[in-house]
Amino acid sequence: MTAVHSSAPAEVRRPVARRGGGATRRRQAVTGWVFISPFIVVFAVFLVAPLGYAFYLSLFTNGLATGTQFSGLANYVQAFQDPSFLRGIGFVALFTLVLVPVQMAVSVAAALVLDAVTNRFARFARLMIFLPYAVPAVIGALMWGFLYSPTFGPLESIFGLFGLQAPFLLSPGNIFGGLINVVTWQWAGYYMIIVYAALQGLDPAVYEAARIDGAGPWQLALRVKLPMVANSLVLILVFAVIGTLQFFTEPQVLRPIANGSVTTDFTPNIYAYNLAFGFAQFNYASAISFALGIVIFIAVYLFLFLTRKRGSVFA
Amino acid sequence: MTAISTARPVPRQAARRRRPRTSPFAMLFLAVLVVYFLTPLWWLVVASSKNVQGLFGGTGGALWFDRNIDWVGNIRGLLTYDDGIYFQWIGNSAFYAIAGGLGATAVAVLAGYGFAKFEFPGRNLTFALLLGSVMVPLTALVIPTFILFSNMGLTDTVWAVILPSFLSPFGVYLMRVYIADAVPSELMQAARVDGASEVRVFFSVALPLMRPAIVTVLLLSVVANWNNYFLPLAMLNNSSLYPVTVGIGLWQSLASSNNGGGTSLWNLIIAGALVSVIPLIAAFLGLQRYWQGGLSLGSLK
Numbered sequence: 001m002t003a004v005h006s007s008a009p010a011e012v013r014r015p016v017a018r019r020g021g022g023a024t025r026r027r028q029a030v031t032g033w034v035f036i037s038p039f040i041v042v043f044a045v046f047l048v049a050p051l052g053y054a055f056y057l058s059l060f061t062n063g064l065a066t067g068t069q070f071s072g073l074a075n076y077v078q079a080f081q082d083p084s085f086l087r088g089i090g091f092v093a094l095f096t097l098v099l100v101p102v103q104m105a106v107s108v109a110a111a112l113v114l115d116a117v118t119n120r121f122a123r124f125a126r127l128m129i130f131l132p133y134a135v136p137a138v139i140g141a142l143m144w145g146f147l148y149s150p151t152f153g154p155l156e157s158i159f160g161l162f163g164l165q166a167p168f169l170l171s172p173g174n175i176f177g178g179l180i181n182v183v184t185w186q187w188a189g190y191y192m193i194i195v196y197a198a199l200q201g202l203d204p205a206v207y208e209a210a211r212i213d214g215a216g217p218w219q220l221a222l223r224v225k226l227p228m229v230a231n232s233l234v235l236i237l238v239f240a241v242i243g244t245l246q247f248f249t250e251p252q253v254l255r256p257i258a259n260g261s262v263t264t265d266f267t268p269n270i271y272a273y274n275l276a277f278g279f280a281q282f283n284y285a286s287a288i289s290f291a292l293g294i295v296i297f298i299a300v301y302l303f304l305f306l307t308r309k310r311g312s313v314f315a
Numbered sequence: 316m317t318a319i320s321t322a323r324p325v326p327r328q329a330a331r332r333r334r335p336r337t338s339p340f341a342m343l344f345l346a347v348l349v350v351y352f353l354t355p356l357w358w359l360v361v362a363s364s365k366n367v368q369g370l371f372g373g374t375g376g377a378l379w380f381d382r383n384i385d386w387v388g389n390i391r392g393l394l395t396y397d398d399g400i401y402f403q404w405i406g407n408s409a410f411y412a413i414a415g416g417l418g419a420t421a422v423a424v425l426a427g428y429g430f431a432k433f434e435f436p437g438r439n440l441t442f443a444l445l446l447g448s449v450m451v452p453l454t455a456l457v458i459p460t461f462i463l464f465s466n467m468g469l470t471d472t473v474w475a476v477i478l479p480s481f482l483s484p485f486g487v488y489l490m491r492v493y494i495a496d497a498v499p500s501e502l503m504q505a506a507r508v509d510g511a512s513e514v515r516v517f518f519s520v521a522l523p524l525m526r527p528a529i530v531t532v533l534l535l536s537v538v539a540n541w542n543n544y545f546l547p548l549a550m551l552n553n554s555s556l557y558p559v560t561v562g563i564g565l566w567q568s569l570a571s572s573n574n575g576g577g578t579s580l581w582n583l584i585i586a587g588a589l590v591s592v593i594p595l596i597a598a599f600l601g602l603q604r605y606w607q608g609g610l611s612l613g614s615l616k
Contacts, residue, residue, distance in 0.1 A: 029434070035425045035433065042481045043482065049459075050456050051455060110344075119337060121342065125345040135592050152581075153377050257571050273454055
């Protein structure tokens with residue numbers, strides 16, 4: 001697994017060393033830059049420039065009476081005291097804390113079972129579990145919205161069988177769980193494939209050794225296989241944390257049918273979107289999205305620090 | 316990639332055939348997962364066969380067909396409603412996805428090759444910045460890009476959706492990891508000794524070896540662009556430029572506020588949702604070899 005990657009720098013260095021000489025080295029450097037230059041242009045134009053501009057915008061305040069004025073970090077001071085922003089951050093933080101373990105449990109359990117069982121049904125199941133990845137998040141949220149709805153969904157008749165009133169999963173009290181389910185459905189298959197691919201890359205000789213030492217199937221899965229794919233687990237955890245803190249599409253799509261459960265400040269991204277495109281407050285919206293970026297950066301860094309894998313994912 | 320993903324399973328399967336015991340719990344677990352992951356799609360297939368009467372007062376319940384199966388009527392509705400704007404949206408989605416995907420893939424192939432096979436000052440810093448950029452919130456990019464584009468008169472044009480999607484750090488990452496392994500530096504060096512220029516080395520030696528990874532990156536970026544929602548939602552105002560994701564979102568908010576102009580939109584929304592996922596599901600089932608290889612690459616590190 002690591003062999004693939006660690007061979008890269010060695011391979012690059014070899015031809016240079018063989019031929020020696022500063023001229024060759026310089027030519028290599030120029031050629032390398034030429035090849036990455038289209039990416040550098042795209043990166044500069046569509047990432048660095050907008051980010052720089054957003055930061056610039058966030059340093060100004062736009063008032064009706066005062067016009068646009070330089071205000072330093074005042075927008076950030078306001079953001080970190082703004083109950084809308086803080087509530088949004090609180091929501092996505094709590095959502096991440098609940099979602100990530102649920103999603104990990106589903107995807108890792110599925111990957112371990114699929115790695116251990118190799119019949120036709122398992123191959124079919126692998127494809128079906130992955131299928132939601134091919135469904136746009138908009139359509140996924142829409143379908144679950146219909147399934148939750150008392151008019152179009154099955155819940156009413158299922159609960160009716162037991163003489164019970166069906167819960168509305170998009171009501172203010174239930175929407176948290178309703179969204180956990182939508183997002184788990186959408187992404188668990190993708191994470192499952194990543195873990196599954198890593199499991200398939202392991203050397204089966206190790207399993208034989210563990211079995212001779214008396215390990216059962218559970219021990220084999222949890223104590224031998226899982227620790228060996230720890231890098232992939234950290235990778236998907238980081239993806240999940242980054243994606244969830246940026247939560248936008250699903251609540252935005254479910255808003256019209258959620259009867260007011262999804263407010264304009266439901267998540268920080270929805271808040272920034274509404275500030276910018278609903279109220280034309282581009283300066284404060286930029287500050288909000290930058291503040292969210294800072295929170296994400298701190299969360300990811302803390303996470304990588306806690307798992308002590310920071311060198312291996314963002315090396 | 317093919318070497319990575321196909322080399323291993325052969326001895327494993329042979330080893331496994333000696334002990335063909337499958338726990339019934341494992342099979343039950345998989346069956347539960349399959350039911351869970353297929354239920355919404357099954358609902359979509361069933362519901363898209365119902366007309367308005369069937370949706371609101373049907374006989375079969377939410378998860379079974381109504382007596383009256385009306386796929387034809389719903390597809391006809393998609394073709395005619397608002398002068399067939401739905402298929403305009405599908406066409407837009409395909410155009411944005413393919414144009415954006417081709418651009419992103421071309422950029423990623425060149426950059427991946429540069430990062431994997433050349434040593435130059437600033438390489439590690441640039442690559443670290445690239446990986447760090449996945450942490451940038453979408454709004455922090457889309458809002459300022461919107462303002463910059465609107466100053467240049469580019470909002471509400473196809474460029475506003477296509478050009479930003481050329482940025483694909485994950486594609487560059489995948490290409491770099493793949494090329495480092497699949498394109499031998501010795502082969503490139505041999506071609507150089509024979510007098511081939513760097514351009515020639517890239518096109519004649521390296522490019523043919525990259526083909527499986529190119530297909531993977533192209534497929535993944537086409538899918539990402541087809542599924543994109545936030546960028547076109549922010550950039551586009553003219554509904555005839557919408558991709559299908561934004562278009563169906565528009566229909567759904569119209570229908571929720573009873574604003575369909577006299578027509579009930581619910582059956583069209585559901586049929587439209589089904590039609591919009593068919594191309595992607597077909598692509599994923601047809602090109603399994605490629606995305607499975609590509610995703611395993613992503614986890615190699």
